[in-house]
Amino acid sequence: MAPRSRPTARQVRLGTELRRLRGAAGLKAREVAGLLSSTSAQMSQVEAGFAGVSEERVRRLAAHYACADEVLVDALVAMATDRVPGWWEEFQGILPPVFLDVAELEHHATFLHEVVITHVPGLLQTPDYARAVFGYMVPELPDSELAPRVEHRLRRRAVIERDPPVVYETVVHEAALRIRVGDRGVTRAQLRRLLDESEREHVTVRVVPFDTDHFAGAGAAMMHVGGPLPQLDTVLRDSPSGTAFLDAQSQLERFRTLFRKVEKASLDPGRTRDLIHHLTKEL
Numbered sequence: 077m078a079p080r081s082r083p084t085a086r087q088v089r090l091g092t093e094l095r096r097l098r099g100a101a102g103l104k105a106r107e108v109a110g111l112l113s114s115t116s117a118q119m120s121q122v123e124a125g126f127a128g129v130s131e132e133r134v135r136r137l138a139a140h141y142a143c144a145d146e147v148l149v150d151a152l153v154a155m156a157t158d159r160v161p162g163w164w165e166e167f168q169g170i171l172p173p174v175f176l177d178v179a180e181l182e183h184h185a186t187f188l189h190e191v192v193i194t195h196v197p198g199l200l201q202t203p204d205y206a207r208a209v210f211g212y213m214v215p216e217l218p219d220s221e222l223a224p225r226v227e228h229r230l231r232r233r234a235v236i237e238r239d240p241p242v243v244y245e246t247v248v249h250e251a252a253l254r255i256r257v258g259d260r261g262v263t264r265a266q267l268r269r270l271l272d273e274s275e276r277e278h279v280t281v282r283v284v285p286f287d288t289d290h291f292a293g294a295g296a297a298m299m300h301v302g303g304p305l306p307q308l309d310t311v312l313r314d315s316p317s318g319t320a321f322l323d324a325q326s327q328l329e330r331f332r333t334l335f336r337k338v339e340k341a342s343l344d345p346g347r348t349r350d351l352i353h354h355l356t357k358e359l
Contacts, residue, residue: 083125085177085321086184089310090155092323093148094137095123101141111140129156151304158184163231170224174319179228181310181321182235182242187302189335190246193294194255196266197246198229199236200273200281205266206230208258236279245280247335247342249294253283253355260359267356274349282342283351293338300331 080087098108105123106116112133121127129137131153138149164179182188182199190197196205203226210217210225217225235242253270256263274281284291299312311322311331322328343351 079121079126080128082173084173084180085310086155086180087128088125089308089321089323090129090152091123091125093152093308094129094134097138097141097143098123101143103141108137108140111136131157147305148307151308154304163234164228167224167228171228175225175228177321178312178319179232181301181312182232184303185235185242185301186304187243188235188245189300189302190244191293191296191298191335191338192246192252193249193297195252195257196270197248199233199244200246200270201229202262202266202269203230204258204262208262212257236273236276241276241278243278245282245339247282247284247338249284250286250351253352264356264359267352267359271349271352271356274345274352280345281348281352282339282345283348284338284342285351288341291341293334293341296334296338298331298334300335 083091098105104116105119109116109119112119118127122129134153134156135149138152143149162180162183164176164183167176188199190199195201195209198206201209206226206229207222210222210229236244248270253267257266270281273279284293297314301310301312303309306328307325309323309328311328313320313322322331342348
């Protein structure tokens with residue numbers, strides 16, 4: 077099988093976990109290659125996500141590494157063998173690969189925890205709001221690139237609309253609700269969408285109000301994507317250089333703590349709805 081030209085973030089994560097198991101066993105790639113009638117170069121491709129791996133090989137590797145965590149091994153097998161195409165693949169070659177990676181991670185998530193400071197969360201955006209966000213990019217995008225970005229963002233909503241849906245919790249700063257990304261009409265419609273979404277049983281929306289004391293979490297924006305078990309969680313963070321996918325255990329624990337801190341500074345869901353309703357009436 078020819079190496080992949082670009083592995084997805086999920087494929088890279090599988091390879092990373094296999095490399096971690098090998099490292100924990102104190103083995104080098106060349107020492108393991110013979111087990112699979114392979115080479116150290118081919119093992120490196122597997123551990124970098126550039127080459128696929130079968131269920132039989134995942135289980136053989138786990139046994140060789142003396143990994144007794146059956147839940148983890150089963151989860152890795154699922155990551156290795158789930159090859160059903162997702163809707164996001166329709167955008168391959170149209171949108172930057174990171175868009176597809178985010179949608180795939182969300183699709184497989186067991187929960188989503190998100191902190192947003194300056195924009196309404198992407199999963200809860202209206203079409204006009206999303207269009208205004210992408211339309212502000214520099215250089216300005218032609219409609220041929222703007223339209224698929226908006227469509228992709230709206231289709232990501234499938235994870236909170238499907239049966240069963242992903243449990244989604246978000247903490248939004250009041251600044252994101254007051255900034256007029258579009259005009260008054262766009263802002264009003266977006267706030268109403270937030271109110272509607274907050275009524276869903278599996279969606280929790282909380283707001284950090286402007287008058288909260290001792291809130292220094294303006295840099296806390298992130299999405300925490302729950303894996304089939306905690307050690308397979310992933311945190312996404314946006315930066316000027318792109319989206320970073322974080323999965324080291326120390327990083328995951330740091331952002332779990334950060335989410336709890338931001339959540340503690342926010343209003344409860346009922347008071348959040350009262351605030352959003354008040355802001356809607358002001359427009």
